[in-house]
Every structure is written in structure tokens, then in C-alpha cells.
Amino acid sequence: MNKSYFSITLVTFIFIFGSTTLIFNINVNNVNAEEAKVVDWDRLLIDEINELNDYIEKIYEENTNNNFTAIRIDSKNILLSSGFRNISAELEYRGNTEVVQAFINTVSNLTELSPSDKEKMNENINNLSFIRNEMINTLSIPDIDYQKLIIITVISSTIFIVSILMIPKVRSHHKIKF
Amino acid sequence: MLNKSDEIDNKKSKKKSQQISIIQNSENGMKDRNDLFNYKTIANFFRSKYYPLVFQIMLIIFLAGFIIQGLGEKRSDTESAITMGLFSAFWFLIIWSSNVFAGRSWCSICPVGAIAGAANRFNKGYNFPRKLSNWGLPLLSYVLSLWVLAMVTNFWYSSFLSAIWIISVVGVAIGVSLIYKERIFCKYLCPITAPLAVISRSSPLEVRSKTMSTRLPRSSSTKNNTNHKFISLPMVHTSTLTSIDKYNTITTGRNIDEECKSCKTHDCYKGNEETEGCPWEQHPATMSGNAACSMCMKCTHSCPSGEPMRLFVRKPFSELLNIFRPDYYEVFIIFTLLGLYSFYQWSVIADDLLLRGFHDYLVSTTHLIFPFLTVDAVEEYVVGYFAAIGLGLGLYSFSSLISSKISGIRFKINFANFGYTYLTVFIFHFLLTYSIGYLDNIGQHANIALSNIGINLYLPPNFIVDFTIPAFQIGNDVISYDNLINGIPICLAIPVGGYISYKIAKKITRSNSIYKALIVSSPHIILITAMTILIMYQELILRI
Numbered sequence: 001m002n003k004s005y006f007s008i009t010l011v012t013f014i015f016i017f018g019s020t021t022l023i024f025n026i027n028v029n030n031v032n033a034e035e036a037k038v039v040d041w042d043r044l045l046i047d048e049i050n051e052l053n054d055y056i057e058k059i060y061e062e063n064t065n066n067n068f069t070a071i072r073i074d075s076k077n078i079l080l081s082s083g084f085r086n087i088s089a090e091l092e093y094r095g096n097t098e099v100v101q102a103f104i105n106t107v108s109n110l111t112e113l114s115p116s117d118k119e120k121m122n123e124n125i126n127n128l129s130f131i132r133n134e135m136i137n138t139l140s141i142p143d144i145d146y147q148k149l150i151i152i153t154v155i156s157s158t159i160f161i162v163s164i165l166m167i168p169k170v171r172s173h174h175k176i177k178f
Numbered sequence: 179m180l181n182k183s184d185e186i187d188n189k190k191s192k193k194k195s196q197q198i199s200i201i202q203n204s205e206n207g208m209k210d211r212n213d214l215f216n217y218k219t220i221a222n223f224f225r226s227k228y229y230p231l232v233f234q235i236m237l238i239i240f241l242a243g244f245i246i247q248g249l250g251e252k253r254s255d256t257e258s259a260i261t262m263g264l265f266s267a268f269w270f271l272i273i274w275s276s277n278v279f280a281g282r283s284w285c286s287i288c289p290v291g292a293i294a295g296a297a298n299r300f301n302k303g304y305n306f307p308r309k310l311s312n313w314g315l316p317l318l319s320y321v322l323s324l325w326v327l328a329m330v331t332n333f334w335y336s337s338f339l340s341a342i343w344i345i346s347v348v349g350v351a352i353g354v355s356l357i358y359k360e361r362i363f364c365k366y367l368c369p370i371t372a373p374l375a376v377i378s379r380s381s382p383l384e385v386r387s388k389t390m391s392t393r394l395p396r397s398s399s400t401k402n403n404t405n406h407k408f409i410s411l412p413m414v415h416t417s418t419l420t421s422i423d424k425y426n427t428i429t430t431g432r433n434i435d436e437e438c439k440s441c442k443t444h445d446c447y448k449g450n451e452e453t454e455g456c457p458w459e460q461h462p463a464t465m466s467g468n469a470a471c472s473m474c475m476k477c478t479h480s481c482p483s484g485e486p487m488r489l490f491v492r493k494p495f496s497e498l499l500n501i502f503r504p505d506y507y508e509v510f511i512i513f514t515l516l517g518l519y520s521f522y523q524w525s526v527i528a529d530d531l532l533l534r535g536f537h538d539y540l541v542s543t544t545h546l547i548f549p550f551l552t553v554d555a556v557e558e559y560v561v562g563y564f565a566a567i568g569l570g571l572g573l574y575s576f577s578s579l580i581s582s583k584i585s586g587i588r589f590k591i592n593f594a595n596f597g598y599t600y601l602t603v604f605i606f607h608f609l610l611t612y613s614i615g616y617l618d619n620i621g622q623h624a625n626i627a628l629s630n631i632g633i634n635l636y637l638p639p640n641f642i643v644d645f646t647i648p649a650f651q652i653g654n655d656v657i658s659y660d661n662l663i664n665g666i667p668i669c670l671a672i673p674v675g676g677y678i679s680y681k682i683a684k685k686i687t688r689s690n691s692i693y694k695a696l697i698v699s700s701p702h703i704i705l706i707t708a709m710t711i712l713i714m715y716q717e718l719i720l721r722i
Contacts, residue, residue, distance in 0.1 A: 043634040044625060044629040044634070046257050047257055049636060136638065140638075142635040146632065149631055152630075159235075
């Protein structure tokens with residue numbers, strides 16, 4: 001087979017395959033529109049997890065210093081923080097509502113405990129870091145946004161293949177050395 | 179029993195016979211294992227016409243993605259792909275690590291270089307001013323466009339400013355390439371050309387003609403004269419190389435390959451109808467250094483026979499022993515790198531070891547001189563980085579002065595030759611600290627990269643390996659693997675740097691006496707040892 005025919009066939013195939021998959025994917029999403037949830041939070045959770053880790057570390061320190069008032073304030077702040085909101089939204093989107101609920105319960109317990117409940121306080125704080133690890137483990141499983149993946153792959157691979165095929169031809173046609 | 183001089187003679191003759199056998203083997207058509215073009219897959223890969231093109235296009239797509247994201251980024255700067263890509267993942271893991279192991283191979287696939295190269299086809303034909311054609315301009319470009327700019331704007335922590343910065347770099351690259359002949363931007367104006375040029379000299383890979391390989395002995399007639407001739411310009415301008423007579427008179431101390439000598443077209447240098455010649459205007463037949471070779475393999479593509487130009491493996495740092503035209507600008511670059519990456523905590527070390535309160539006093543006093551900068555900028559950049567460069571250069575000048583007094587050789591020659599030995603300190607510190615230590619953050623970078631193509635997940639920053647785990651405990655101090663990685667490999671700088679100093683001393687004194695060479699190189703060996711110990715202290719004690 002002539003090389004240029006082969007290249008044209010390859011590019012056409014990628015276009016057809018890419019656009020079909022794209023259309024199929026969009027249609028599937030539209031059919032299941034009622035079930036589909038709108039993702040209105042940032043799914044990249046680096047800052048959010050760092051914020052959560054900072055809070056938990058702070059609570060640990062406050063517990064060793066027996067600063068219960070600060071623990072109560074920070075526990076309330078965790079639940080109100082935008083970081084936790086994004087994390088819980090992502091976990092709920094993935095169907096892991098139990099972990100989110102367990103975390104909220106533990107933090108709520110911390111806000112209600114009095115200085116006399118030192119043992120319960122320790123137990124809850126240990127629970128907190130255990131649940132945090134659970135959350136991170138859950139989030140470490142990839143959740144693929146096929147639509148985005150396909151769009152990016154198709155666009156970049158098309159540009160790449162077209163460039164590889166075209167540039168040498170343009171150069172030799174215009175007698176540009178390379 | 180053999181006496182000492184017999185042993186030395188035996189060793190010398192053994193070495194010579196090994197080197198002669200390398201040449202004879204290549205002449206007899208026997209495979210040289212260090213010549214990577216003897217391996218079919220490698221040769222086909224590099225000799226393919228698609229070799230840099232495929233990577234260049236891939237990286238241009240990446241660059242475009244980074245710029246688009248940087249300009250329209252809604253995320254925080256710590257989650258941004260452009261700051262992660264430009265100043266972390268590509269910077270340390272790809273560009274500089276590849277620089278240490280494979281010379282300036284990054285330059286052959288660099289997207290900015292590719293764009294500049296394309297623009298260069300339509301240049302106006304002006305020659306770049308001869309006075310600016312040296313390593314001084316690249317050094318200025320590196321310090322001003324990266325470090326001074328960062329001091330004033332902190333741009334590498336901001337995705338928007340990073341995007342603007344890289345757009346400006348591309349703009350300058352296109353502008354310069356449209357005006358001047360040759361790859362002037364890549365040679366003299368690229369913000370990272372200066373460090374890449376110097377570090378590439380330590381690389382274990384080289385593209386050379388068969389007879390110019392670093393592994394081969396130099397011819398005896400020119401052996402003693404090479405370093406005696408001090409020429410300040412490392413990169414020779416086109417006008418000096420256009421005539422064949424001229425290039426034949428420039429000697430590297432090695433013989434030019436017979437096939438190259440009889441060649442009348444010089445396609446590797448000038449190019450032919452189909453393929454361009456060396457884009458960096460180096461004559462491949464006489465090239466003996468990695469500083470201005472981007473390993474683009476254009477010489478192998480354009481050479482009619484394709485045979486003389488080869489890709490060789492050599493001993494790391496071996497080029498430092500035989501620098502053709504050593505240059506004091508390169509020494510400035512080496513000490514700039516040491517100041518910026520290895521020795522920037524000098525005032526904290528002084529504070530910790532000798533003078534309590536020195537660091538704070540220095541910062542507050544310096545801030546009075548630079549009131550328009552923030553205290554943090556003064557502490558990090560002026561007192562940290564820039565003063566470290568000055569201090570390093572001052573100490574080095576002093577040891578060069580002592581060494582020149584001992585040897586009776588001019589200070590300038592001493593200064594230009596011995597500077598290369600300090601590259602070992604930088605490389606042994608830098609390599610693990612910034613490259614392998616980078617694995618500590620790889621999870622974060624994987625999260626950002628994958629999220630941009632639609633794969634959402636969270637990996638802890640050190641998910642591959644956690645170097646913060648304690649290795650052992652001394653008293654109350656816990657030493658982690660991170661401390662060890664940063665503090666131990668630098669020890670190698672003492673023997674390697676010391677050996678290179680000794681060899682250079684032997685060469686510039688033109689003496690066979692071991693003692694004389696040791697005495698001449700001793701100020702530098704002492705300085706290398708002191709610097710190494712202080713960096714070890716910085717990494718092992720101050721970091722805890």
C-alpha cells in the first residue's frame with residue numbers, strides 16, 4: 001500500500017473512532033441525565049487534602065496541650081471548610097457516603113466532648129486520622145472522565161500524527177532543509 | 179620485584195596499547211563496544227529523519243497545553259500544570275537529569291528550540307555581534323531572566339506569570355531567529371543554555387568523529403601545547419570557520435579523521451540540498467566538547483557516508499581533563515550554579531558554626547541596601563543565592579592565586595582550567611538532591627498531570643517511596659533517608675574533584691612530577707574538600 005494512502009487512512013480512522021466514541025459517550029450521558037450529577041467542584045484535591053491534614057495535625061497538637069476550646073473551634077472549622085466540602089462531594093459522587101458520614105460523626109463528637117472525657121477525645125482523634133486514611137485510600141482509585149480523556153487524546157494525537165506526516169512533506173515540497 | 183618507576187612505565191604502556199587497540203579495531207572494522215552506533219537499534223533510532231521531529235512535536239503540544247492552562251487557570255498555583263511542568267517536572271527530572279547523563283540532548287527536542295529553528299529558516303541573514311558571542315551573555319540571560327526576575331516577581335510560583343514568561347521566551351526566540359543567522363537564541367540567549375552547556379561536559383555520552391573521541395589519546399605533537407594556548411571565546415563564530423584552511427589550523431590536540439580530511443563538501447557542517455548542517459555552527463569533524471553540541475544528529479543525517487560521526491560512551495567527567503579552550507565565563511557559570519543550588523545556606527552555616535546572630539544581622543543590614551525588596555526576597559535571593567555566588571568566586575580566585583604563585587603559571591590560565599573541577603561538587607550534590615529526591619513529590623505531580631487528561635484520583639506526594647522515614651538516630655537527632663540522600667553522595671566530589679585537579683595541574687605544569695602536580699592542585703583540593711564538608715553539614719545537620 002502506498003505510504004500516503006496508509007497515512008490518510010490512519011488519520012481518518014482516528015477521526016472516525018474518536019468522534020464516534022465521543023458522540024456515544026455524550027449520548028449515554030444525556031440518556032442518563034437524571035442519574036448524572038453535575039460536577040461543580042474541583043476534582044483535583046491536593047490543596048483540600050493538605051488543608052484537612054493541617055487541621056488534623058493541629059487537633060493532635062491541641063489535644064496534647066489539653067486545649068479543648070481550640071479543638072472544638074477547629075472541628076467546627078473542618079466541617080465548614082471548602083476543602084472538606086470538595087472532598088465529601090467527590091466521595092459522595094463516587095458512592096462512598098459511609099466514609100463521609102463517619103468522618104462528620106467523629107468531628108461532631110469532638111465538638112461536643114467536654115474536658116472530662118479525655119479518653120473519648122483520644123479515641124475520636126485516633127478515629128479521625130484512621131477515617132482520613134480511609135478517605136485517601138478511596139480517592140486513590142482512579143475515576144475516569146472518559147469524555148475529557150477521549151477529547152484530549154483525539155485532539156492531541158490527531159495534531160501529532162498530522163504534523164508528523166505533513167511537516168516532512170511541506171519541507172520537501174518547498175525545498176526547506178531539515 | 180619491580181620498582182616504582184617500572185610499575186608506572188608498565189601501566190603507561192598498557193594504557194597506550196589499549197588505546198592503540200581501540201583505533202586499530204575501528205580501522206579493521208571490529209566493533210567498538212563504546213560506539214553506540216554499532217548497535218543497530220540505537221543507530222537506526224538516531225539516524226532516522228524523524229528523530230528529533232517526533233519529540234519536538236510532542237513537546238510543542240505539551241507547551242501549548244501548558245500555556246493555555248496557565249492563561250486560563252482557575253486552580254490554585256500549587257495545583258497548576260504549568261508551574262508543575264515548567265519549573266519542576268520538566269526542569270529537574272527531564273532537562274537537568276538528561277543533561278548530566280546525555281549531554282545537551284534536551285536541546286535537540288526542546289519545543290522552544292524547534293520553534294526558533296523553524297523561524298530561523300526565514301532569517302534576515304544578519305551576523306550576531308562577535309563581541310557578544312561568548313558564554314557571558316548566556317550567563318547573564320540565566321541569572322537575569324530566571325533568578326533576578328523571580329526575586330522581583332516570584333513568577334515561578336504563579337501559573338499566570340509562568341505562562342507570560344514562557345510566551346515571552348518563545349517571542350524572543352522567534353524574533354532573534356528571524357533577524358540573525360544560526361541558532362543564536364539557543365546558543366546565547368536561551369535562559370538555560372549556560373548551565374546546560376557546562377553540565378553537559380560531565381556527560382558520559384558524546385557525538386564525535388571517530389578520531390576525536392575523548393577516550394583516544396591526543397597526538398604527541400600537539401599534546402603539550404593545547405592548554406598553553408588560551409583563547410577566551412568558546413564558540414567560534416561562522417566567519418572564523420567558513421574556510422577549510424582555518425578549521426584545519428584550529429587544533430584540539432587530536433587528528434582529524436582521514437575520511438573527514440579528504441571530504442570536499444563538509445555537508446555535516448554546511449548541510450546539503452536535503453539536510454541542514456550543524457545548526458549550532460560547530461564543525462563536527464573538529465568538535466571536541468559537548469558544550470555546544472545538542473546531539474540533534476544532523477551531522478550524521480547530512481554526512482554523505484554517514485560513517486565518521488558516532489555516538490560514543492565515555493567515562494563521566496573525562497572531558498573535564500581535556501577541555502579545549504578553557505574559558506573563565508564557564509567558571510563563572512559553575513560557581514553561579516554552586517551558589518544557587520548547593521551553597522545558598524552559607525550564612526546559616528556560619529551562624530550555626532561560628533557567629534551566633536550573623537544571619538539575622540546580615541539580612542537586616544542588606545535589607546537597608548535593598549529597601550524596595552521584601553525581607554524574604556533579601557534573605558532568599560540577595561543573602562542566600564547571590565552572596566553565595568560572590569563568596570564562592572572569591573574563595574576560588576584566592577585558591578587560584580595561590581596555585582598560580584606556586585606553579586608560576588598565569589592566574590588567568592589557572593583560573594580558567596581548575597574551575598571545571600568544581601563541577602563535580604555541584605553534580606554530586608545536585609544529582610540526587612534534585613532528581614532522586616524529586617520522587618518525594620511525584621504523587622502530587624501525577625495527580626495534576628492525570629487530572630488534566632480526565633483521570634481523577636489522589637495519590638499521596640511520596641506514594642512511590644517515602645524518604646522522610648528515619649534511617650537512624652544519633653542522640654536526639656533523627657537522620658532520615660532524605661538527609662542521607664542529600665548529604666552522602668557529595669562525598670564523591672572529594673576524590674573525583676581531587677583527581678581532576680591533580681590531572682589538570684599535571685597538564686598545565688607540563689611536568690611528570692606527581693609531587694609538583696599535587697602541590698599546584700592542593701589549594702583547589704582543599705577548597706573542594708571544605709565546600710563538600712560544609713554542604714554535608716548543611717544537608718545532614720541543618721536539615722534535621
